[in-house]
Amino acid sequence: MTDANSPQSTQTKKYRRIGVGIVWDRDRQHILIDRRLPDNELGGYWEFPGGKIEPDEDAAACIKRELMEELAIEVEVGDRLITIDHEYETLRVTLVVHHCLHISGEPQAIACTEMRWVKLEDLDQYQLPAANYQIVAALQAH
Numbered sequence: 001m002t003d004a005n006s007p008q009s010t011q012t013k014k015y016r017r018i019g020v021g022i023v024w025d026r027d028r029q030h031i032l033i034d035r036r037l038p039d040n041e042l043g044g045y046w047e048f049p050g051g052k053i054e055p056d057e058d059a060a061a062c063i064k065r066e067l068m069e070e071l072a073i074e075v076e077v078g079d080r081l082i083t084i085d086h087e088y089e090t091l092r093v094t095l096v097v098h099h100c101l102h103i104s105g106e107p108q109a110i111a112c113t114e115m116r117w118v119k120l121e122d123l124d125q126y127q128l129p130a131a132n133y134q135i136v137a138a139l140q141a142h
């Protein structure tokens, strides 16, 4: 039976692979988070910057490109922290999460409402998408 209000089944959901950057500042004490635009999926939630992996690129290239496009910063993409598969109501995502080092550029709010440099221990004060709690746990274990 189908119902417009019921969650879609796994097979019919949109699927996206997302490159996500954990951007450390030079002293490796703070991580950059940004707040998603209000009218998008998960609007108003805080996230780690990133976006859709295009067919011609790997996660590292995607992260480098997205952070330039969305925040106008240059980063060096480092090791992979974790890969997470998560199912939202209408979307399935694979998040490929890499550590990054901030190289240059003052972050600009090009595709978000605001951004902030935060300490790992302060991340729990921000509303993050459900999939991100696994990222935070991996960071804490790191």
Ligand SMILES: Nc1nc2c([nH]c(=O)n2[C@H]2C[C@H](O)[C@@H](COP(=O)(O)OP(=O)(O)OP(=O)(O)O)O2)c(=O)[nH]1
Residues within 6 Å of the ligand: 016, 018, 019, 020, 040, 041, 042, 046, 047, 048, 049, 050, 051, 052, 053, 091, 093, 095, 129, 130, 131, 132
């Ligand atoms: N960037 C990012 N996306 C996340 C995080 N956690 C999480 O569940 N997601 C999900 C939410 C979105 O559905 C998806 C990312 O989509 P997006 O809207 O940022 O993708 P994008 O920048 O490529 O946007 P577009 O191609 O649709 O314009 O991944 C996170 O920490 N960062």
Ligand SMILES: [Mg+2]
Residues within 6 Å of the ligand: 049, 050, 051, 052, 070
């Ligand atoms: Mg994005």
